[in-house]
Amino acid sequence: MDALRFITCGSVDDGKSTLIGRLLLDSKAVLQDHLAGVTYSNAGAVEQIDLARLTDGLIAEREQGITIDVAYRYFSSERRKFIIGDAPGHEQYTRNMVTAASSADAAVLLVDTTKLDWQRPDLTLLAQTRRHALLCHLLRVPSLVFAVNKLDAVADAALAFAHIRAALQRFAEQAGLAVHAVLPISALKGWNVVDRGHLHEGWCGYHGPTLLEVLEQLPNTAPPPEAALAFPVQWVEKPGAADVGAGELPVASSPSGRRVFWGRVAAGRIQAGDEVQIFPSGQRARVAQVLNRCRQPQAVAAGHSAGVLLERELDVSRGDWLLASAPSTAPNEATAYPARQHLSATLAWLDDEPLQAGRLYWALHQHRWVKAKVVRVLHRLDIHTLEQVQAERLEANAIGRVELQLQAPLPSVAYARSRALGALILVDSASHRTAAAVLLD
Incomplete structure (x- = not known):
């Protein structure tokens, strides 16, 4: 099988960098000098490995203990090669997560058990967990895996996993997500990541494969269907x-x-x-x-x-x-890709400044820049209820539907047909920040 490109995502401090560090360490993909640089001694003079520092390389990331930029790492098992994208969990860096997910074959979405009221069967998932899952769905990431992490830190791991898995399944059914697997792990301890270690087969009532075994079986992104050039x-x-x-x-x-x-x-x-x-x-x-x-x-x-x-x-x-080439002699026409100036689209708003109708932005479609105006906001998606709410503007990290008017036409199709032709980004013309990821309908 070809190399699998996957990302880890989820809320901040859910253990994404630690999980990748565990995959790298247990698959023997870490050099000794690199390992020595992330090893420290605690008060009892016992050497510990800071797994997160295997991927968090920026000074600001190490100082704050969070992931800011997407870090790519490579490793392989006996069965397959992998390219991992460690996506940030903080809401402020959602744009970086979207960048990583746009080219991924799969997403491993971590859920931190200790942040949830796991004793309640009707527990509520974190907003960022729901947001990242919805973004993966909108970006058509083929495979989604939920990894329930930090189960070693709760009194009743089996009960916690049962309640969280039920909540994830309810959310996936409500949102229409196709979930490949939901499995319990401890990234810090290495339980059920590469191997089960000292754990027996039925830890937390789970009898399925480890996370690495799941990743080894996931399909790559299917080749695009036959289409015009x-x-x-x-x-x-x-x-x-x-x-x-x-x-x-x-x-x-x-x-x-x-x-x-x-x-x-x-x-x-x-x-x-x-x-x-x-x-x-x-x-x-x-x-x-x-x-x-x-x-x-x-x-x-x-x-x-x-x-x-x-x-x-x-x-x-x-x-x-x-x-x-189309049989027609009219300019700007092609068989499968009509040039359009007025577009409707699903939009993930990534800028700190809210989106307001009527403002001009730069739109980048592959390698072509054109001016674009947001004609109106049709509605906003409530990530908690998954209902379409009437809105006049979109706040940071909101997902909604909009109408766009382009200064010049672009050849385009729906994002569901083509990731390449059906996507563009909006860039703030003053600050030059990436403002939105746009998926054409």
Whole structure:
């Protein structure tokens, strides 16, 4: 199986960094010098390992004991390779969590037992737990795993796990979440993470696999269905800019010294002989040659990088698109990707300043920037009741539906059809902060 890209998320201090440190340590993925740097002695001169410091590398993170930026780590088991994204749990850094989740194959959402009234069968989950689960669902993360953590710190672990699992299942059913597994763990002790240690099979009444065994069986993100070609241009290589140097791979010949348009195929497949339409100019051309990431002539499918040479010279720049040519001769039209200026979308508001209708922002769609105005806020999602509440603005970390008016049209489809074409971000034009993640309907 291919490497699994997953994130850990949840509320602040739920043990996300400690869990990743435990996975790295118990899978023998930590070097001795790195391990020595996070080992300390307590009052009894007993050496302890601060697992969280294996991932929290920023000075501010170590001083405050929280995760701020997304930290990526790599490890492997006997069965699979993994890429882990340690996402922050603090509400202030929800934008970083969204960034990590947007490209993840799975999400492990931690739940801190000690923060909940676990003796009550009708306990209420933390707001950030619900928010992160909903964001993973909106971002179409394929697999969601709930890991109930810190069960070693409560008097009755079995009762706590039973009540929390029931609450998670009620929430998942109400929100329409597809949950792959709910399992008990102790990241600090290492119980039920990589192995069960001294625990017997039925700890907390759970008889399923460990967290690592669950991760080893999770599927990767399914390849996108067959679709018409959509290729966003990220970089234009001028003729003669990629001469062969010592030890480099041979470069495929460029017909007539034409420019090479590089980018990652967003949808479909591109190969020599395809007729494409340039967006936004509407001009048409035929593909003369396609280079893969090693600069070898080869057809390239969605999700992979490619260099494209056209049979005739056209004005194509960063931010333009090569789209499957439509039979119509009308400009700005493509078979599967009509250009639109008025859009409805689900929006996760990430800025500290509230979103207000009528304000202008920069919108980034792949590599193209356009001005965007929020025409109106349709409603806000109440993360506690999951009801749609009428609203005129969105506060920080709110999720809602809006209508957008773009200064220029963009080729787009629903996010449910394509992560690449159906998503954009809003950027505050004054502060240049990322203001919102937008998922098109």
